[in-house]
Amino acid sequence: MAEEPTDPTSEPAKEGFDRRTALKVGGATLGAAAFARALAPLTEWTEDLSVDGFLQKHYKELTPEELSAVLRRHEAETERRYGREVTIRDLRPQEGVSFGYALNLSVCIGCRRCAEACHIENNHDRRTQTSYIRVLEMTQGSFDMEHGTAVYDHEAVPAPGKYYMPVQCQQCDNPPCVHVCPVEATWKEEDGIVVVDYDWCIGCRYCEAACPYHARRFNWERPVVPAEEINPNQSYLSNRIRPQGVMEKCHFCLHRTREGRAPACLEACPTGARVFGNLLDPNSDIRWVLENKRVFVLKEDLGTRPRFFYYFG
Amino acid sequence: MPRPYRSTHARTTPILLALLAGCGSDVERPLADPPGEPTGQVRISAPAWLDSLATEVTGTDGTPLRLRCESCHALSPSGAALPASAEEAGAPHTGLEVEHGTLACASCHDSERPDRLRLASGHVAPMREAMLLCAQCHGTQHRDYQHGAHGGMQGYWDLSRGDRVRNHCVECHAPHRPAYPRLRPLPPPHDRFPPVRHEGDHG
Numbered sequence: 001m002a003e004e005p006t007d008p009t010s011e012p013a014k015e016g017f018d019r020r021t022a023l024k025v026g027g028a029t030l031g032a033a034a035f036a037r038a039l040a041p042l043t044e045w046t047e048d049l050s051v052d053g054f055l056q057k058h059y060k061e062l063t064p065e066e067l068s069a070v071l072r073r074h075e076a077e078t079e080r081r082y083g084r085e086v087t088i089r090d091l092r093p094q095e096g097v098s099f100g101y102a103l104n105l106s107v108c109i110g111c112r113r114c115a116e117a118c119h120i121e122n123n124h125d126r127r128t129q130t131s132y133i134r135v136l137e138m139t140q141g142s143f144d145m146e147h148g149t150a151v152y153d154h155e156a157v158p159a160p161g162k163y164y165m166p167v168q169c170q171q172c173d174n175p176p177c178v179h180v181c182p183v184e185a186t187w188k189e190e191d192g193i194v195v196v197d198y199d200w201c202i203g204c205r206y207c208e209a210a211c212p213y214h215a216r217r218f219n220w221e222r223p224v225v226p227a228e229e230i231n232p233n234q235s236y237l238s239n240r241i242r243p244q245g246v247m248e249k250c251h252f253c254l255h256r257t258r259e260g261r262a263p264a265c266l267e268a269c270p271t272g273a274r275v276f277g278n279l280l281d282p283n284s285d286i287r288w289v290l291e292n293k294r295v296f297v298l299k300e301d302l303g304t305r306p307r308f309f310y311y312f313g
Numbered sequence: 314m315p316r317p318y319r320s321t322h323a324r325t326t327p328i329l330l331a332l333l334a335g336c337g338s339d340v341e342r343p344l345a346d347p348p349g350e351p352t353g354q355v356r357i358s359a360p361a362w363l364d365s366l367a368t369e370v371t372g373t374d375g376t377p378l379r380l381r382c383e384s385c386h387a388l389s390p391s392g393a394a395l396p397a398s399a400e401e402a403g404a405p406h407t408g409l410e411v412e413h414g415t416l417a418c419a420s421c422h423d424s425e426r427p428d429r430l431r432l433a434s435g436h437v438a439p440m441r442e443a444m445l446l447c448a449q450c451h452g453t454q455h456r457d458y459q460h461g462a463h464g465g466m467q468g469y470w471d472l473s474r475g476d477r478v479r480n481h482c483v484e485c486h487a488p489h490r491p492a493y494p495r496l497r498p499l500p501p502p503h504d505r506f507p508p509v510r511h512e513g514d515h516g
């Protein structure tokens with residue numbers, strides 16, 4: 001007796017798993033995985049950036065109340081992320097104050113104490129030893145800063161036949177970095193300091209390319225600073241801990257200088273090579289230097305009009 | 314037909330303008346007050362070793378007790394010409410290395426009271442006034458110092474907000490050996506540079 005032929009349509013129904021179901025399940029699994037993968041940045045996003053942070057306006061467009069809320073949010077975030085209670089303030093430029101800085105190349109010995117003070121004061125990333133100041137070792141008789149080296153290492157400085165030129169942001173009155181910024185995240189303030197709104201910067205690094213003094217730094221990573229080493233005296237436009245992927249630069253320690261104090265690099269200089277002050281005060285030290293010493297600026301031919309002056313003697 | 318086009322344009326323009334105005338207007342914030350009268354003090358820090366000497370006896374806080382120069386020199390005025398070198402001066406001045414041009418002890422120290430200074434004018438000044446003596450030869454440095462262009466400082470650039478402490482000459486220039494010492498530099502940055510090649514590396 002011939003076996004009864006099996007009904008090809010009824011067999012899968014008995015097992016409850018046909019080709020179509022398999023495809024559906026497979027498709028759904030793949031779809032769910034792709035969806036989860038697509039949403040993955042969102043989980044990071046919530047950790048890195050709050051909705052308030054995402055919707056935050058440009059610094060100049062914040063009302064005092066909004067600005068205050070932003071400062072408090074950043075304080076809370078710093079405490080959560082770095083485990084340190086900090087104060088982040090917003091310090092306005094002073095009326096009748098226009099800052100200038102001068103450096104005596106005859107007495108600078110290239111010890112890098114200024115760069116270290118900047119590193120500590122401004123909560124720079126510890127591993128990369130970032131600083132807004134780069135001390136260039138120059139051969140006596142030469143004058144092109146492009147031929148200076150920042151990575152010299154000696155038993156003792158000054159090395160024979162060398163002189164040293166610390167270079168930081170020159171706070172130009174005609175700043176190329178400001179002109180090239182596509183989103184106006186960097187601008188010049190009334191007291192001459194060029195600042196960055198780290199929350200508005202998109203990290204395109206045009207300003208870094210535009211700066212003829214190599215004065216801008218990029219945060220390739222989120223700065224890592226141990227809690228006990230964080231300087232808690234912070235301000236929005238200066239030394240608060242920067243996010244990843246934004247530009248930063250010397251701001252003449254505006255959280256100190258707008259309170260009348262000297263910049264950290266000046267106080268750290270063991271040879272007293274640095275002179276800082278108000279260019280609008282005819283009795284200030286900086287004015288005396290400009291009026292009585294043969295000062296010069298770096299790359300004057302570029303027309304950047306720096307506020308940072310160098311002199312010998 | 315121009316009419317409907319113009320009417321649409323007339324309707325959307327104010328809305329667009331309002332939106333733009335809402336998005337990009339700076340908030341006016343007043344500047345901070347200008348600096349006031351310079352009421353702060355400018356103090357010149359004078360190190361303790363200018364008129365005292367550390368002894369081997371330590372105080373309750375563990376720091377060595379200091380003996381003032383006049384503790385010995387007021388009791389036994391030399392009354393004679395000063396020795397030509399530190400070796401001749403005897404303890405506690407033996408071993409003092411002098412490398413300051415061709416100066417002898419008596420160029421700066423008063424011969425009767427070596428714990429005091431003798432200016433070129435013949436006036437005798439206490440050690441803490443050493444700057445007067447330095448200025449006799451180093452006039453340009455003294456001029457620069459008076460204008461804040463020589464010597465370090467701590468504190469406030471704006472004296473209406475706080476005080477300033479300035480270094481004394483002798484804090485950087487030891488009177489007997491005034492050349493500024495060479496220092497070991499801090500490590501170089503490694504934010505964007507390749508590793509340092511030490512002198513002698515030619516690999």
